[in-house]
Structure formats: C-alpha cells, structure tokens
Amino acid sequence: MSRAFMARPRVGSSAATGVFSGGDVTRPDAASRRTLSSSPPVGDSRDAKIRPEWFERVDACRRSVLNESAPTEPATTIQDLATSLPEPSSELEHTIAVDALKITAVELILRSVQRGASGHAEAFCELERIMAVIDEGSVGTLATRVRDTSQSCTPTAIAVRIRQFISANLMKHLTLPQIAKAVGCSVRTATTAFRAHHNMTIYEFLIRVRLLHATRLLVDTDLKLASIALLIGFRDKVSLHRHFLKRTGVTPMTIRKRLAGEDVVVRRLAV
Numbered sequence: 001m002s003r004a005f006m007a008r009p010r011v012g013s014s015a016a017t018g019v020f021s022g023g024d025v026t027r028p029d030a031a032s033r034r035t036l037s038s039s040p041p042v043g044d045s046r047d048a049k050i051r052p053e054w055f056e057r058v059d060a061c062r063r064s065v066l067n068e069s070a071p072t073e074p075a076t077t078i079q080d081l082a083t084s085l086p087e088p089s090s091e092l093e094h095t096i097a098v099d100a101l102k103i104t105a106v107e108l109i110l111r112s113v114q115r116g117a118s119g120h121a122e123a124f125c126e127l128e129r130i131m132a133v134i135d136e137g138s139v140g141t142l143a144t145r146v147r148d149t150s151q152s153c154t155p156t157a158i159a160v161r162i163r164q165f166i167s168a169n170l171m172k173h174l175t176l177p178q179i180a181k182a183v184g185c186s187v188r189t190a191t192t193a194f195r196a197h198h199n200m201t202i203y204e205f206l207i208r209v210r211l212l213h214a215t216r217l218l219v220d221t222d223l224k225l226a227s228i229a230l231l232i233g234f235r236d237k238v239s240l241h242r243h244f245l246k247r248t249g250v251t252p253m254t255i256r257k258r259l260a261g262e263d264v265v266v267r268r269l270a271v
Contacts, residue, residue: 049090057086062100066107074108075146078130082142097139105130125164132156158185159197166206170213171233174206206233207243208269214240215265218256225252 061084065077081104088094109127133145136156161183166174179202180190194202210232217228225237234240237252244252248268250260 050093050096051089054086054088054093055096058097058100061085062104066104074105074112074126075130077108078105078134079143079146082139082146085139087140094139098134101134101139101142102131105134125160125167129157129160129164132160155193155196158183158190158193162190162194162202163198163205166202166209170210171231173233176202208247210234211243211247212266212269214244214252215255215262215269218252219262228252 061081064084065081068077078101081101085097085100088097105127109123109130112126113123130146134142136145136154162179165179165182176187176191180187183190185193191202194200194205198205200208213232214228217223217231221228223231225240229235229237229240232240234243241251244250244255248260248265250265254260255262255265
C-alpha cells in the first residue's frame with residue numbers, strides 16, 4: 001500500500017481519481033486502488049478525529065463491492081456501498097467517506113469500459129451523473145439520491161440526463177421536444193436547466209459534440225466529408241463546413257490536411 005494515501009487530507013478536498021499526498025491529489029498506484037490504507041490517518045483536532053474501527057469498516061466495505069465477481073451497474077454498486085458505509089461522526093470522516101465513494105465510482109466506470117459494457121462517451125456521462133449525485137448531499141442520504149436520480153427533477157440531474165441522451169443518440173436527428181420527452185420534463189425546464197449547468201444551449205452543445213466527433217473522423221479516417229456529415233447527424237457537407245467555420249475558424253479540410261492543430265480545434269469546441 002502506498003504510504004501517500006495515509007497523509008491526512010484537507011477537509012473538503014476531493015480525491016475522486018487519486019490519493020492524498022500532502023494535501024495534493026496524485027494518480028493512485030495499483031495497491032492504493034485496492035485498499036484505502038492499512039490504518040487511518042490521525043486527526044489533530046476534536047473536529048478532525050477519525051475512529052480507527054470506522055475507517056477499517058469503510059475500507060472493508062469498499063473492497064467488498066470491488067471484489068464482487070458478477071458485474072453490476074456502477075450506480076447500483078455505489079448505491080449499495082453508500083448503504084453499507086458506517087455513519088461518519090466528524091467532518092473529516094464525512095470527507096473520507098465521500099472520497100471513498102468517488103474513487104470507487106471511477107474504478108467501476110473504468111472496469112465498465114474495459115469489459116465493453118459502455119463506450120467512453122456513455123461512461124463519462126455516467127461518471128458525471130454519479131459524481132453530481134454524490135456532491136448534492138450527505139453520505140447518509142446518498143443511496144436514496146442515486147436510486148431516484150433517473151427521475152430526479154433537479155437542474156443538475158436534468159442537465160446530466162440530457163447530456164447522456166445526446167451522447168447516446170448523436171447520429172440521430174434530435175429536436176428539443178424529443179430530448180425533453182426523453183429526460184421526462186418540459187422543453188422550457190430542459191433548456192433552462194441545461195443552460196444553468198453547462199452555460200450553453202442544448203443546441204450548441206449538440207453541435208459542438210458532433211464537431212468533436214467529426215474532428216476525430218477527419219484526423220483518423222479517409223472518409224469523405226459528405227459521409228462524415230451524415231455519420232454525425234448533419235444533413236450534408238455544407239452544414240459540416242458552415243458549423244466548423246463558425247465555431248473554430250477553420251474548415252474541415254484544414255483539419256484533415258493538418259494545417260490546424262487538432263488540440264486547438266478541440267479547445268475551441270470545449271464542452
């Protein structure tokens with residue numbers, strides 16, 4: 001087990017994809033992904049105390065769900081883990097419990113992609129949804145929030161569901177009424193929630209995601225522009241050209257000929 005994890009985290013810090021090292025987040029090694037620590041960090045104030053037996057139970061619960069032989073949906077596993085975690089009694093214990101849930105969520109999503117259960121885009125959206133639910137409240141009510149999130153009407157939950165739906169249906173002709181119906185709300189609620197969460201309209205997000213996909217196809221394949229346009233949901237290559245020029249300042253052929261750096265285009269299309 002890496003000794004880096006045993007350094008005490010700052011209260012409110014996040015280690016969803018790493019381990020603690022002097023207050024900073026670093027990438028975990030194989031051992032630190034398997035277990036939180038052989039012993040808990042020790043707090044130096046009354047509000048920062050960590051009970052050794054509590055820490056050991058958190059570690060055991062986390063390892064138990066990760067060692068399950070039958071794969072389950074990441075959200076379901078996180079719900080089960082939240083239910084089994086012992087109740088924290090201090091702010092630092094709560095922080096550690098939240099970080100344990102986030103680390104486990106990342107591990108489960110990675111496994112889901114590795115076994116082919118989901119694509120990268122879907123996996124990212126699922127991880128975003130789980131992280132948003134974890135951050136919305138206390139650990140004690142997390143299981144209920146995860147269970148209800150698919151039908152939740154909070155702006156964050158609606159925005160995440162919209163993003164998931166668009167990513168899964170990128171090549172289809174999508175309209176705002178279709179998207180709103182798919183996530184279970186009105187067009188007005190959908191557009192308001194998405195803009196509040198992502199600072200852009202649903203339409204703009206859809207166009208940018210399609211252009212990001214087109215950028216990858218332009219760089220990695222020899223497909224004609226008309227074929228790429230149809231694959232990502234545009235009517236024709238004229239639409240593809242127009243949207244690229246408007247949002248990136250370059251044309252599709254400029255990207256294909258490597259006259260414009262792919263990283264520059266991706267930054268301009270940041271979603």
